[in-house]
Amino acid sequence: MNSKLLFGFFFLISFSILAQNITVLNNQNEEPIPGVVVYNADKSQSEISDINGIVSIQRFSDNEIIFFRHMSFQDFSIEKSKLKATLSMYLEPLTEGLDEVVVSASKFGQGKRDIPQKIVSISSSAIALDNPQTSADLLENTGNVYVQKSQLGGGSPMIRGLSTNRLLITVDGVRMNNAIFRSGNVQNVISIDPFGIEHTEVILGAGSVVYGSDAIGGVMSFYTKSPQLSYTDNLGVSANAVVRYATANNEKTGHVDFNIGLKKWAFFSSVSYTDFDDLRMGSHGPDDYLRPEYVITENGEDQIVVNPNPEVQVPTGYNQINVMQKVRFEPRDNLTYDLGLYYSTTSDYSRYDRLIRYKGDDLRSAEWNYGPQRWFMSNLQVTKLSRHSLLYDKFQANVAYQNFQESRIDRDYQSVIRNSTEEHVDAISANIDFEKQLSLKTQLFYGLEYVYNKVHSYGEQENIEENTVIDAISRYPNGSDWSSMSAYTNFKYKPSSQFILQTGLRYNHVLANANFEENNVFLNLPFDTAEINTGALTGTAGISWIPADIIQWKLNFSTAFRAPNIDDVGKVFDSEPGAIVIPNDDLNPEYAYTGDLGVSINIENKVIIDAATYYTFLDDALVRRDSEINGDSYIDYNGENSRVQSMQNAAEARIYGFEAGIQIHFSEALKLTSQYNVVSGYEMEEDEKLPLRHAAPKFGNTHLTWQQNKLTIDAYAMYNEEMSYNDLAPSEQGKDYIYASDEDGNPYTPSWYTFNLRTQYKFNPALTLTASLENITDQRYRPYSSGISGAGRNLIVAVKYSI
Known part of the structure; x- marks a missing residue:
């Protein structure tokens, strides 16, 4: 064999081997996709793409169907013989749309x-x-x-x-x-x-x-995020690390997560730590939002000091840790076990809106802090598929335990008494949900749920001068419990791809028990216990109609309810200066009746318009209103003569609104999106119309986004319209300390806007830089009902590295 023939022989062998490797790419930007699982129908053979998106298909036979799966892309399958003709293939990202x-x-x-x-x-x-x-x-x-x-x-x-x-x-x-x-x-x-x-x-x-x-x-x-299996005997490992910094609150964030995948087992771990300093507001806006002075305590003495930079909201900083560990076990194709462990805790952090209140010429509070907000959850989920069961095609069973911890610590300016309350809630829940295809046109969803909550609540008063502690009234009745048992069914009828009907019913029964004997040492309520024993039947019916490819209509009617919880029945809290909320043992559920109509218009995927209007009637609404204890309208609470209030089924509410969005695709790279919301309505109480407390002012955003290959640029605006004094709910009209003042000296929310720019650049599959410049014009604004102003001009830079 001469040298030319030998070279040709080795060239053909090398090409044949290389042809067994393909590169998996993102269809939008042609970037390689690492971590794509490639397997055959019975999963007897499988491979994973590497950091460059390259995966071997050598182990698969020519007539086999090969499946490609990645959590961020649409699943894809193809016969290997058709795939061998190319050295690369493309996956479509999962994007929001009608087919999502x-x-x-x-x-x-x-x-x-x-x-x-x-x-x-x-x-x-x-x-x-x-x-x-x-x-x-x-x-x-x-x-x-x-x-x-x-x-x-x-x-x-x-x-x-x-x-x-x-x-x-x-x-x-x-x-x-x-x-x-x-x-x-x-x-x-x-x-x-x-x-x-x-x-x-x-x-x-x-x-x-x-x-x-x-x-x-x-x-x-x-x-x-879920653990990802390798579906092979080989170990699959991937990891991400992120660091981020923001200038407005000197944010310092670090995050790391990693996935270990085996054939039947997978493990996903995630840890995040964030540290925030005090937040700086913008330079252009109402002076009412400035922080001219604040309280410090030195050598046991409270002092009001001048803030050297009134735009810095002192004190607002805190830090937070989040940890998550998830495990997946897939012993068979139709059976999966998922265990999730979640933990989050903050440091102590100030309730800023309470620290900016005045009493006369002095600030009212020297301290008003939340203790660490802690949350733990363990969640075990079992998912099973069945082709032969008469009861289900798929079912999911969840058993979860959660623990919530929170506390509140406050002390008035120049007072030696520090008040503290601490709450713990243990929550157990169990769900089982079924899905069954009854025919080609009908589908049934149904399930059962049980929830049980146990509340532990404690109160104390500390004399910081004498270092003594005594028991005090707790925020909630200690040892109270709340439970819910329910069953639901949802029916889907799809006679054609143009018409879908969905309807459902749920029966929910709620029980609650509260004992006030411990708190009655301080309150002297006319009752020692309160019970909730109530049930509710709710329903929904809606249609989705697509008379043509260009248009879709959605119409839905539903009823909903909220049963009183322990906060409604048993809370004791100073809701505002000079007011104290007390328990009420005579509460009923509140019910809502809602209808909404939506339309989507899609013009060749170039212009997409989405609009909806809705109306909600809320009956027997639970609201905070003036009350009495043993005929007294005022009582002493923490040394202050306070107006007595309680939660009551004292109102009706009518809520209506309109929301609209638009997408315009000028090209494959350039698009404009915009969203706008109008919310209105009122509460009815004794034939008097009152503004809704949680009806936000008109608000929206507009984005102009350009995405090409490795670069994404997004220029956008966020905006709010004004909410006048007359549009504020009565409870908000009394909070002049969080609002700006209008020409008559009354509190109101001025309109505001921010211009922002953010960009993301992917240097390679491993390294991504994301940078944002928010509130470019440095506006000073405060969203409706908020006690803290939004960030001023804010540069945020994040770097992500993946393996």
């Missing part, structure tokens, strides 16, 4: 076009570009959720004029709402680590049929 699969509406995957309600989805790639400091900021960036903050360590969502315990939060299918979720602003969403979220779905509107009590105004479902 959503889980929150039924706890099982459904096409988004089949759901009669409006659902907002946030993908992992969108979260990475948003680069949110907390999960509250993540929700705010959707343009559909308004977020109130009383301090930097907070974020209370508002959806369609409802908020707090009228909205439901779930994490991996487990409800986070507990027996002490309050009607005041709820900050628990910050316990969820945005670095650990794979995607988020927000149901705009009632979700009581699937989720039960509290899901009146909406459901926020967070789905965390």
Whole structure:
């Protein structure tokens, strides 16, 4: 054999071997995709793409169908013989659209076009570009959720004029709402680590049929990252590390996660640490928001000192740790076990809105802190598929335990008495959910749920001068409990791809018990116990109609309810200066009746318009109103003569609004998106119309995004309209310390806007830089009902490295 023939022979052998390797690329930017699992139909052979997206297909036979799977891309399959003709192949990213699969509406995957309600989805790639400091900021960036903050360590969502315990939060299918979720602003969403979220779905509107009590105004479902199996005998390892810095609050964040995948076992670990300093507000805006002075304590003496930079909101800094460990075991193709362990804790952090109140010429409080907000959850989920069962095609069973801890510490200026309360809630829940395809046109979802909460609450007073501690009134009746038992069914009828009907029912029974004997030593209530024993039947019916490819209509009617919890029945708290909330043993559930109509218009995927309008009637609404104890309208509480108030079924509410969004794709690289929300309505009490407390001012955002290959640039604006004094709820009109003053000296919320720019550049599959310049014009603004001003001009830089 001569040298030319020998060279040709080795060339053909080398080409044949190389042809057995392909590169898996992102269809949008042609970047390689590491961690793609490639396997055959029976999973007897499988491979994983490396950091350069290269994977060997040599082990597969030519006539086999090869499957490609990655959590961030659409599944793909192809016959190997067809694949050998090319050296690369492309996967389509999972993006929001009509064909997107959503889980929150039924706890099982459904096409988004089949759901009669409006659902907002946030993908992992969108979260990475948003680069949110907390999960509250993540929700705010959707343009559909308004977020109130009383301090930097907070974020209370508002959806369609409802908020707090009228909205439901779930994490991996487990409800986070507990027996002490309050009607005041709820900050628990910050316990969820945005670095650990794979995607988020927000149901705009009632979700009581699937989720039960509290899901009146909406459901926020967070789905965390899952362990990824290798499906081979080889060990698959991947990891990510992120560091981030922000100038407005001197944020210093570090995050690391890693995945270890085996054939049947996988392990995912995630750790995040964030440290915030005091937040600086903008330079251009109302002077009412400035912080001219604050209290310090030196050698046991309180002093009011001048703030050298009134734009710095002292004190607002805190730090937070989030840890997550997940394990997946897949003994068979149709059976999966998932265990998740979650832990989050903050440092102590100040409730800033309480520290800016005045009493006469002096600041009212020397201290007003939340103790560490801690959350732990363990969640075991079993998922099973069956082709032969008469009862289900798929079922999921969840058993979860959660522990919540929070505390409050306050002391008046120049007072020697420090008041403290501490709360612990143990929450146990069990769900079992079934999905069954009854025919080609009909599908059934049904399930059972049990929830039990035990509340522990303690109070004490400390004399900081004498170093003595005595028992004091606790925030909640110690040892109280709250439980819920329910069953639901949801029916889906799809006679054609153009028409889908979904309807469902749920029965929920709630029990609660509270004993006030310990607190009656201080309160002398006319009762020692309170019980809740109530049931509710809720229903929903909706249609999704697609008469033509260009248009889709959605119409939905639903009922929802919220049963009184321990916060409603038994809370003792100074809700505002000179007012004390006391328990009430005579409360009933509140009910909501909602109708919403939506339309989507898609013009050749170039222009997409999405609009919806809704109306909600809230009956027997639980609101805080003036009350009495043994005929007294005022009592002494912590040394102050305070007006007695309690939660009561004293109002009706009518809420209506309109929301609209638009996408314009000028080219494959350039698009414009915009979202705008109008919320209105009123409460009726004794034939008097009162403004809604949680109806946000008109708000929205607009984005102009350019994405080409490795670079993404997003220029956007966020904006709020004014809310006048007359539009503020009565409870807000008395909080002049958090609002600006109008020409008549009355509190109001001025309109505001911010211009922002963010960019992301992927140097290679391993290294990504994300940078944002927020509030470029350095506006000084404060969102409605918030006690803290938004960040001034803020440069955020994050670097991510992956292996």
